[in-house]
Amino acid sequence: MKSELVTNIAIAEDHNVFRKILADALQYSDNNFDVVFHVGNGLDLINEIRKNKIDLVIIDLNMPIMSGDEAIDIILSEFPNIKIIILSFHNDIDLICDYFTKGVNSFLPKECDIEDLIDAIYSVMNIGYYINENFNLPFRKMIQQNKFDKSKNEKIVLSEREIEIIKLTCLELCSKEISERLFISIRTVENYRHRIGKKLGINNSIGLVLYALFNGIVQISSSGKIVSD
Numbered sequence: 077m078k079s080e081l082v083t084n085i086a087i088a089e090d091h092n093v094f095r096k097i098l099a100d101a102l103q104y105s106d107n108n109f110d111v112v113f114h115v116g117n118g119l120d121l122i123n124e125i126r127k128n129k130i131d132l133v134i135i136d137l138n139m140p141i142m143s144g145d146e147a148i149d150i151i152l153s154e155f156p157n158i159k160i161i162i163l164s165f166h167n168d169i170d171l172i173c174d175y176f177t178k179g180v181n182s183f184l185p186k187e188c189d190i191e192d193l194i195d196a197i198y199s200v201m202n203i204g205y206y207i208n209e210n211f212n213l214p215f216r217k218m219i220q221q222n223k224f225d226k227s228k229n230e231k232i233v234l235s236e237r238e239i240e241i242i243k244l245t246c247l248e249l250c251s252k253e254i255s256e257r258l259f260i261s262i263r264t265v266e267n268y269r270h271r272i273g274k275k276l277g278i279n280n281s282i283g284l285v286l287y288a289l290f291n292g293i294v295q296i297s298s299s300g301k302i303v304s305d
Contacts, residue, residue, distance in 0.1 A: 083107075083201055084131045087114035088121040088147065089163070090139040094186075098134070098163075101190050102197075109197070116140070118147030125155060132159040132197060136186075137166060152179050159200045163193070179280050182206035203248045204281025232275060239293060241268045243304045246285050246294045 085102060089095040095114050103111045113124050119142040121133070133151060137144035144162070151158055161182040162175060172183050181200040184193060196206040234242070237258075244254045251265040258265075278284050285302065288294045294304045 081108060082110050083197060084129055085109055085111045085197070086121060086125060086128070086130045086133045087111060088116075088118060088133065088135045088139060088144065089114070090116045090136065092116065102194075105190075105194065107194060107197075118142030118144055121147050122150050125151070125158070130155075130158055132161065132201060134161045134163055134193075137162060137164045148175075148178070148180065159204070161193070161196055161200060161206070163188075176282055176286060179283065181280075181282055199248070202250065203245075205285060234272070234275070238268060238272050238275075241265065241272060242284060242288050242293055245269070245281065246288050246302050247304065248302070 087095055087099055087102075089098065095116065099111045099114045102109045112128050112130060115121050115124060117139045118135075121135070122142070125133070135144045135147065139147075144164075148160060148162075151160060156179075160180045161184060162180055163184050163186055165186050166172075167185060175183055181204060182196045184196060184206075199206040240258060241254065244257060249257065251262050251269070254265045255262045272278075272284070276284070276287055278287060285294075289296065289302075294302050296302060
């Protein structure tokens with residue numbers, strides 16, 4: 077889903093050639109992307125974020141001076157509105173699970189196509205997360221291994237309307253689309269979303285998706301898509 081709004085992007089990657097090629101590919105693509113800066117380590121990333129308006133960060137994990145992991149913790153703490161896409165050679169399932177539970181919005185392999193990265197940027201900016209077939213196994217493993225502490229949610233009671241809102245949010249519908257589907261106002265949808273977040277202790281879309289998956293509100297199809305009955 078493309079947007080007319082410009083997305084201000086920062087890239088943190090220590091391989092200079094790869095970083096510059098990636099920056100040019102996004103900057104000069106037929107999309108509303110502005111690569112505000114690109115840097116080679118996490119410390120420079122944080123320093124530049126503090127001086128620039130950034131909507132989304134594309135970040136590697138292994139970098140000198142300050143690692144991507146350290147930088148991500150700072151971003152999540154100090155700049156919670158900035159979306160994060162990890163672009164990494166790491167493919168350890170437990171590692172991916174840990175980053176999703178932290179609040180990272182997407183995790184892509186470095187060998188992914190530029191089109192997949194562009195899709196991820198649009199999805200993350202529009203609905204807060206990006207899921208493709210690469211996430212099918214990690215999500216299933218999280219559910220099977222009880223990766224999340226379900227006990228803290230056992231006493232939470234959700235209304236039928238709240239469950240409807242959760243399902244439609246997980247199906248990538250925006251507030252306007254949900255309001256049209258349920259014949260309620262956009263403000264009412266936003267109020268429900270805020271109430272659900274406070275009730276579940278969840279403040280981002282990926283956290284809501286993980287909660288819904290773990291509690292059987294939605295499922296993942298064999299192709300990696302979120303579905304509901």
